[in-house]
Amino acid sequence: xxxxxxxxLSTERLRLTPLVESDLDEVHAIYGDPGxxxxxxxxxxxxxxxxxxxxGRSAESWRTAGVGTWVVRRGDAExxxxxxxxxxxxxxxxxxxxxxxMLNLGYRFAPSAWGTGYASEAASAVLxxxxxxxxxxxxxxxxxxxxxxxxxxLERLGLELRWSGGGTGADEVPTGAAPPSSxxxxxxxxxxxxxxxxLRALIALG
Ligand SMILES: CC(C)(COP(=O)(O)OP(=O)(O)OC[C@H]1O[C@@H](n2cnc3c(N)ncnc32)[C@H](O)[C@@H]1OP(=O)(O)O)[C@@H](O)C(=O)NCCC(=O)NCCS
Numbered sequence: 001x002x003x004x005x006x007x008x009l010s011t012e013r014l015r016l017t018p019l020v021e022s023d024l025d026e027v028h029a030i031y032g033d034p035g036x037x038x039x040x041x042x043x044x045x046x047x048x049x050x051x052x053x054x055x056g057r058s059a060e061s062w063r064t065a066g067v068g069t070w071v072v073r074r075g076d077a078e079x080x081x082x083x084x085x086x087x088x089x090x091x092x093x094x095x096x097x098x099x100x101x102m103l104n105l106g107y108r109f110a111p112s113a114w115g116t117g118y119a120s121e122a123a124s125a126v127l128x129x130x131x132x133x134x135x136x137x138x139x140x141x142x143x144x145x146x147x148x149x150x151x152x153x154l155e156r157l158g159l160e161l162r163w164s165g166g167g168t169g170a171d172e173v174p175t176g177a178a179p180p181s182s183x184x185x186x187x188x189x190x191x192x193x194x195x196x197x198x199l200r201a202l203i204a205l206g
Pocket of ligand 1: 153
C-alpha cells in the first residue's frame with residue numbers, strides 16, 4: 001500500500017496528474033462533448049456538477065485504495081513533436097475503488113486524441129500503479145461490445161473477459177450468471193477470477 005496521497009505518473013509520451021479542482025473545466029469540455037460519448041450518448045455530462053462529482057469519487061478512492069483519477073496531458077517532447085500546447089488536457093485515466101474489494105479501470109479521451117495509442121499507454125500506467133498501491137484489489141473494467149477500441153485496450157492490458165451479456169444478442173455467459181436487465185451488450189473484464197458477489201455487483205453497475 002502507498003500512503004494514499006495522490007501522485008503523478010509519466011509514460012513515454014504522457015503526463016498524468018491526479019484530478020484536481022482546477023482541471024474541472026477542461027475535463028468537463030471532454031465529458032460534455034457528445035463526440036466523446038458516441039457509444040453511450042446518455043452518459044454525457046450535461047453540467048459541471050456531474051464532472052465535479054467525479055472529483056469527489058476520486059478523492060474517496062485515493063483515501064481508501066491509494067489510487068484514483070488522473071488527468072492526462074501530453075509530455076513536453078510529444079507536444080513539441082506535434083506542435084501543440086503541452087498543458088492541454090486530452091483525457092482521463094482512472095482506477096477507482098468500487099464495491100466488494102474491486103477497482104474500476106476507466107479512460108476517456110477527447111476524440112481529437114483517439115487512435116494514437118494514448119489510451120493504452122495511460123491505462124497501462126494506471127494499472128501498474130494500482131498493482132503497487134492496492135495489489136489485493138481486483139482490477140475490473142466494463143465495456144460496451146459496440147466499443148471495439150476500448151475492448152482492444154483492455155485486451156492489450158491483459159485483462160480477461162469474465163462475463164458478457166445484455167443486449168438482444170445471445171452473448172456467452174462464461175460464469176453461468178443470470179443475464180442482466182441492461183439493454184446494451186456489455187462485457188466485464190478483470191485481472192483475476194471474480195466471485196459471484198463481485199460479478200453481481202459489477203453487472204448491477206450496468
Ligand atoms: C476507447 C478510447 C479510450 C480508445 O482510445 P484510443 O486512443 O483509440 O486507444 P488506443 O489507440 O490506445 O487503442 C485503440 C485500439 O483499438 C483499435 N481500434 C480502434 N478502433 C477500432 C475498431 N473500430 N475496431 C477494432 N479495433 C479498433 C486500435 O487499432 C487500437 O488497437 P492496437 O493498439 O492494437 O492498434 C477512446 O476511443 C475514447 O476515449 N472513447 C470514449 C470513451 C470510452 O469509450 N471509454 C471507454 C469506456 S469503457
